[in-house]
Amino acid sequence: MKVRRYLRGSGRVLAFVFIASVIWLLFDMAALRMSLNDVNSQLLKERVIRERELLKQKPRVTELVKGGFKHPVQRVRKRWDEGHFNVYLSDKIPVDRAIPDTRPEMCAQNLVHDDLPSTSVIFCFVDEVWSTLLRSVHSVLNRSPPHLLKEIILVDDFSTKDYLKEPLDKYMSQFPKVKIIRLKERQGLIRARLAGAAVAKGEVLTFLDSHIECNVGWLEPLLERVYLDRKKVPCPVIEVISDKDMSYMLVDNFQRGVFKWPLVFGWSALPEEYIKKHNMTVADPIRCPVMAGGLFSIDKKYFYELGAYDPGLDVWGGENMEISFKIWMCGGEIEIIPCSRVGHIFRGQNPYKFPKDRQKTVERNLVRVAEVWLDEYKDLFYGHGYHHLLDRKAIDIGNLTEQIELRKRLKCKSFKWYLENVYPDMDAPLAKAEGLVCEQLQQLVFLVCFCLLQSQYSASLLHDSGFGLQPCDNTKPELRWFHKSSNSALVG
Numbered sequence: 094m095k096v097r098r099y100l101r102g103s104g105r106v107l108a109f110v111f112i113a114s115v116i117w118l119l120f121d122m123a124a125l126r127m128s129l130n131d132v133n134s135q136l137l138k139e140r141v142i143r144e145r146e147l148l149k150q151k152p153r154v155t156e157l158v159k160g161g162f163k164h165p166v167q168r169v170r171k172r173w174d175e176g177h178f179n180v181y182l183s184d185k186i187p188v189d190r191a192i193p194d195t196r197p198e199m200c201a202q203n204l205v206h207d208d209l210p211s212t213s214v215i216f217c218f219v220d221e222v223w224s225t226l227l228r229s230v231h232s233v234l235n236r237s238p239p240h241l242l243k244e245i246i247l248v249d250d251f252s253t254k255d256y257l258k259e260p261l262d263k264y265m266s267q268f269p270k271v272k273i274i275r276l277k278e279r280q281g282l283i284r285a286r287l288a289g290a291a292v293a294k295g296e297v298l299t300f301l302d303s304h305i306e307c308n309v310g311w312l313e314p315l316l317e318r319v320y321l322d323r324k325k326v327p328c329p330v331i332e333v334i335s336d337k338d339m340s341y342m343l344v345d346n347f348q349r350g351v352f353k354w355p356l357v358f359g360w361s362a363l364p365e366e367y368i369k370k371h372n373m374t375v376a377d378p379i380r381c382p383v384m385a386g387g388l389f390s391i392d393k394k395y396f397y398e399l400g401a402y403d404p405g406l407d408v409w410g411g412e413n414m415e416i417s418f419k420i421w422m423c424g425g426e427i428e429i430i431p432c433s434r435v436g437h438i439f440r441g442q443n444p445y446k447f448p449k450d451r452q453k454t455v456e457r458n459l460v461r462v463a464e465v466w467l468d469e470y471k472d473l474f475y476g477h478g479y480h481h482l483l484d485r486k487a488i489d490i491g492n493l494t495e496q497i498e499l500r501k502r503l504k505c506k507s508f509k510w511y512l513e514n515v516y517p518d519m520d521a522p523l524a525k526a527e528g529l530v531c532e533q534l535q536q537l538v539f540l541v542c543f544c545l546l547q548s549q550y551s552a553s554l555l556h557d558s559g560f561g562l563q564p565c566d567n568t569k570p571e572l573r574w575f576h577k578s579s580n581s582a583l584v585g
């Protein structure tokens with residue numbers, strides 16, 4: 094009992110000592126920790142100061158670039174020239190991305206016939222960017238009813254990039270509908286399209302650019318128009334995929350393709366009165382005087398009845414004018430279908446390489462078109478600054494017999510009819526001088542010419558005063574008659 098009591102008494106003391114030491118230990122640890130923190134923060138401060146000093150000596154970006162780091166902006170710039178748009182970003186975006194359905198509201202409710210013709214979609218490309226080409230193909234595969242899509246034909250116009258050879262064959266082999274044709278030498282867009290059309294098995298040909306994205310329900314409204322009338326040539330509304338950030342952007346309603354002198358393609362809104370007069374809604378087909386050329390559907394048989402494209406046209410340029418005049422003047426119609434929408438990457442610079450001089454190729458093509466289709470209005474084409482093309486010794490436009498024969502055989506209407514009925518808001522004044530009054534100074538040292546209309550020049554014959562009348566002669570720069578009109582694409 095005594096022992097137990099003793100223990101009880103000393104136990105209290107022991108417990109007190111124990112608790113006191115624990116408290117002391119805790120205090121001690123706290124103090125130690127605080128002092129360590131002090132040291133740490135001191136060290137940290139010193140380190141920051143040291144690093145700042147270092148950064149001042151060597152700029153950070155340079156260090157990072159040396160270490161292989163590249164800012165995205167630098168990567169974008171580096172890869173821009175591969176396609177003249179943001180190739181870097183295109184490669185980062187899924188090849189089957191979703192895009193906003195931009196159709197006018199009523200389009201989704203539109204019904205189409207259930208026995209529409211099938212189509213072959215033809216893409217021609219040369220050195221197209223991998224991700225953009227794939228996105229174009231996937232958008233067709235994903236957004237076209239399978240029974241309407243006969244096949245997709247990829248025409249490789251002699252690309253130089255290795256990834257468009259075996260890797261493309263391998264990738265596309267997983268899609269039985271995709272066929273690839275390889276041209277053995279560079280043919281240009283026009284002949285590449287003809288090569289694609291020649292093997293197409295669908296009843297309708299649908300030509301598309303290789304840097305596009307077809308939108309929801311794009312195909313049915315096009316085929317419906319061909320179904321209703323095989324001579325209708327429908328084009329989708331071409332929307333804009335930004336070349337900078339790849340975003341999908343809407344375009345204005347009621348836009349149609351037109352031309353300005355000297356046969357320059359452009360867009361123009363339908364006149365307000367026309368929309369009111371015809372009670373048009375935003376979903377109605379729009380009569381289109383000239384197609385942009387890149388995207389359209391056409392009945393295959395009708396395409397060949399029209400002689401396809403003039404095979405004498407070279408590479409690229411003017412072929413949209415040729416087929417447009419031909420369709421309208423020979424009984425067909427070109428329409429823009431607002432319920433069909435396709436996004437297209439518009440590039441600031443055309444990366445399309447021409448085997449020969451670009452300017453000369455396009456001009457030569459345009460002369461062929463003007464000579465075959467423009468009748469007396471070809472004067473307006475030459476008169477808007479293309480006089481030099483009249484010199485056939487300098488420019489060989491090739492043989493036109495077949496094209497002129499074709500126009501006769503198809504009993505096509507005149508260009509005057511086209512202007513009056515298809516493009517009545519076009520300004521095409523056929524004013525023409527038969528003579529130019531020239532002032533002769535200092536024995537033919539130079540000539541100053543004044544253009545006068547036929548009615549004016551007889552009164553202006555003033556030989557005695559040094560003026561003389563000379564017939565117009567387009568081969569001589571000083572005796573050329575220039576046209577000027579409000580529908581001129583030329584500045585000034």
Ligand SMILES: [Mn+2]
Pocket residue numbers: 302303304387437438
């Ligand atoms: Mn294009």
